[in-house]
Amino acid sequence: MDLFPLWNSLRIAGISTLIIFFAGIFSAYYIAKAPRALKGVLDVVLTLPLVLPPTVVGYLLLRLLGPKRLIGAWFLSVFGLKLTMTWWSAIFATTVVIFPLMYRTARGAFEAFDETLAYSAQSIGLSNTYIFWRIRMPYCKQGILAGTVLSFARALGEYGATSMIAGYTPGRTATISTTVYQLWRTNDDAGAFRWVLVNLAISFVVLLAVNMLEKKQRQTGPLRKAGA
Amino acid sequence: MSIYADIEKTLGDFRLKVKLEAGDEVLALLGASGCGKSMTLKCIAGIVRPDRGRIEVDGRVLFDSEKHIDLSPQQRRTGLMFQNYALFPNMTVLQNIRAGARREKDSAAKERKIQEIMDSFGLAELSAHYPWQLSGGQQQRTALARLLVSGPDILLLDEPFSALDSHLRFRLERELAEVIRDFGRTVILVSHDRDEVFRLSDKIAVMSEGGIETFGEKTAVFARPATRSAAILTGCKNISPIKKLGQRRLLALDWGMELETAEDIGDARYLGIRMHDLCFGPGENAFFCRLVSETENPFSYTLMFVNGSGSPVGLETDKSVWESLRCGETYIRLPPEKCVLLK
Numbered sequence: 001m002d003l004f005p006l007w008n009s010l011r012i013a014g015i016s017t018l019i020i021f022f023a024g025i026f027s028a029y030y031i032a033k034a035p036r037a038l039k040g041v042l043d044v045v046l047t048l049p050l051v052l053p054p055t056v057v058g059y060l061l062l063r064l065l066g067p068k069r070l071i072g073a074w075f076l077s078v079f080g081l082k083l084t085m086t087w088w089s090a091i092f093a094t095t096v097v098i099f100p101l102m103y104r105t106a107r108g109a110f111e112a113f114d115e116t117l118a119y120s121a122q123s124i125g126l127s128n129t130y131i132f133w134r135i136r137m138p139y140c141k142q143g144i145l146a147g148t149v150l151s152f153a154r155a156l157g158e159y160g161a162t163s164m165i166a167g168y169t170p171g172r173t174a175t176i177s178t179t180v181y182q183l184w185r186t187n188d189d190a191g192a193f194r195w196v197l198v199n200l201a202i203s204f205v206v207l208l209a210v211n212m213l214e215k216k217q218r219q220t221g222p223l224r225k226a227g228a
Numbered sequence: 229m230s231i232y233a234d235i236e237k238t239l240g241d242f243r244l245k246v247k248l249e250a251g252d253e254v255l256a257l258l259g260a261s262g263c264g265k266s267m268t269l270k271c272i273a274g275i276v277r278p279d280r281g282r283i284e285v286d287g288r289v290l291f292d293s294e295k296h297i298d299l300s301p302q303q304r305r306t307g308l309m310f311q312n313y314a315l316f317p318n319m320t321v322l323q324n325i326r327a328g329a330r331r332e333k334d335s336a337a338k339e340r341k342i343q344e345i346m347d348s349f350g351l352a353e354l355s356a357h358y359p360w361q362l363s364g365g366q367q368q369r370t371a372l373a374r375l376l377v378s379g380p381d382i383l384l385l386d387e388p389f390s391a392l393d394s395h396l397r398f399r400l401e402r403e404l405a406e407v408i409r410d411f412g413r414t415v416i417l418v419s420h421d422r423d424e425v426f427r428l429s430d431k432i433a434v435m436s437e438g439g440i441e442t443f444g445e446k447t448a449v450f451a452r453p454a455t456r457s458a459a460i461l462t463g464c465k466n467i468s469p470i471k472k473l474g475q476r477r478l479l480a481l482d483w484g485m486e487l488e489t490a491e492d493i494g495d496a497r498y499l500g501i502r503m504h505d506l507c508f509g510p511g512e513n514a515f516f517c518r519l520v521s522e523t524e525n526p527f528s529y530t531l532m533f534v535n536g537s538g539s540p541v542g543l544e545t546d547k548s549v550w551e552s553l554r555c556g557e558t559y560i561r562l563p564p565e566k567c568v569l570l571k
Contacts, residue, residue: 114312114314116310116312116314117314117316117317119270119273119275119301119308119310119314120308120309120310120314120371121316121327122273122274122275122300122301122302123273123275123301123302123304123306123307123308123375123378123380124307124327124328124330124331124374124375124378124380125302125305125328125330125331125378126302126327126330127302130330134316134318134327135316135318138318139317139318
């Protein structure tokens with residue numbers, strides 16, 4: 001069994017998770033502080049990929065990144081780089097699709113943060129950077145970790161947008177999900193089933209991890225109230 | 229003068245307009261919830277930015293809307309303590325206090341300060357505990373230690389006892405009184421508990437609907453609350469609107485009683501008298517009243533009496549007094565010098 005699709009899926013999911021980890025956290029943090037009207041608009045725009053069919057996301061990405069389109073053509077002329085139909089093209093697709101998951105979980109975690117902690121910290125002279133990394137992030141750690149793991153799992157399973165922007169080339173752009181479809185389409189039922197099992201196993205482990213994180217938060221998390 | 233604040237802030241329908249000053253003493257902001265007392269602290273600490281005004285601590289300008297001065301909360305050195313103590317949940321007691329000492333750059337001096345404060349607050353044995361492992365009292369001590377080690381110029385304490393059980397309050401109040409005395413500089417204490425305020429403060433500002441109604445030495449404020457809401461907040465339970473009959477004669481409309489007062493009525497609109505200031509027996513301002521209810525307290529009785537068809541007036545008396553007197557009708561007297569005229 002050629003394991004390339006597994007490796008390819010993992011690296012695509014890994015890289016896009018890394019990107020949305022920072023992008024999601026920072027947009028959640030700054031949008032939470034934005035004026036109400038701007039917040040409402042940004043919130044809708046950033047959550048949109050969560051409800052759009054992946055094929056629509058794929059279509060929109062192709063409109064932007066295709067070799068004859070705005071960004072794609074520019075990259076091609078300046079760097080001689082084609083943004084579609086390579087293995088890393090799928091990163092664009094998965095990043096856009098999983099961004100709302102990270103953004104929303106991070107925002108939920110930040111909204112649960114007790115702001116009096118930040119005010120007290122400012123009052124005793126702690127810098128805003130210190131407060132963010134040493135107080136706010138640890139407080140929201142479990143929520144953010146759960147969001148990250150969930151995003152990773154979703155990235156691993158991305159099919160629609162990926163197949164449109166990266167296509168299916170065995171050994172080059174094939175991912176687990178596109179391989180399953182390809183094998184099933186070509187009547188290799190046993191082959192497809194093997195990859196289905198691989199995918200099930202990974203998803204199972206990931207969801208188990210999310211559940212354990214949430215349980216841990218309930219037991220020892222900062223939300224626990226101390227007795228007087 | 230150690231603090232001067234004159235600020236205005238509008239937030240939706242709510243308008244805060246406060247002017248206060250205090251020296252090296254304890255100033256209490258007394259008021260019902262939502263009156264703007266916590267917001268006043270937040271303005272001084274730099275968490276909420278006033279629309280207009282000026283804030284000075286020890287002559288240092290923290291905020292001045294005209295000169296466009298607005299120091300960050302970190303630069304202000306205003307030690308603010310919240311009612312939930314806001315200990316960092318991911319840090320131990322020691323780490324919390326160490327976080328408070330980060331302004332001190334000399335590491336030897338820093339460690340010495342941390343050690344001193346841990347010892348004087350009796351926290352040495354708890355240093356490895358996390359906040360959720362501490363009792364309410366220990367949390368308060370940790371919060372105070374963390375605040376003091378940061379070297380504030382002023383202490384701002386927001387409802388310091390509201391998160392505690394009543395049996396703990398009294399002991400912690402004594403502890404806090406000591407901390408305040410050792411601090412020796414301006415302390416602003418926010419509370420809705422009149423007893424707590426009376427015991428801990430030197431000056432009182434009674435707040436209502438975003439403004440200061442009465443401001444003065446604590447004994448004066450309790451003896452002469454000046455306004456109806458200040459009278460209610462300082463624990464006066466008998467209050468009636470009045471009709472002026474003469475310079476020192478009025479009709480208390482609710483109670484149906486014509487009363488003499490010790491002071492000129494002027495433009496007062498209400499009369500207040502504390503329940504323990506009423507007494508039994510005939511004399512000036514005495515009425516033959518009917519008992520309508522009797523409530524037993526741990527060490528006293530609260531009795532409601534009615535004069536004719538008026539609404540009841542409350543009287544609080546020692547158990548022994550009422551137990552020897554108990555009757556359905558008797559003379560109730562409202563001594564003129566105890567009648568407080570209110571606006």
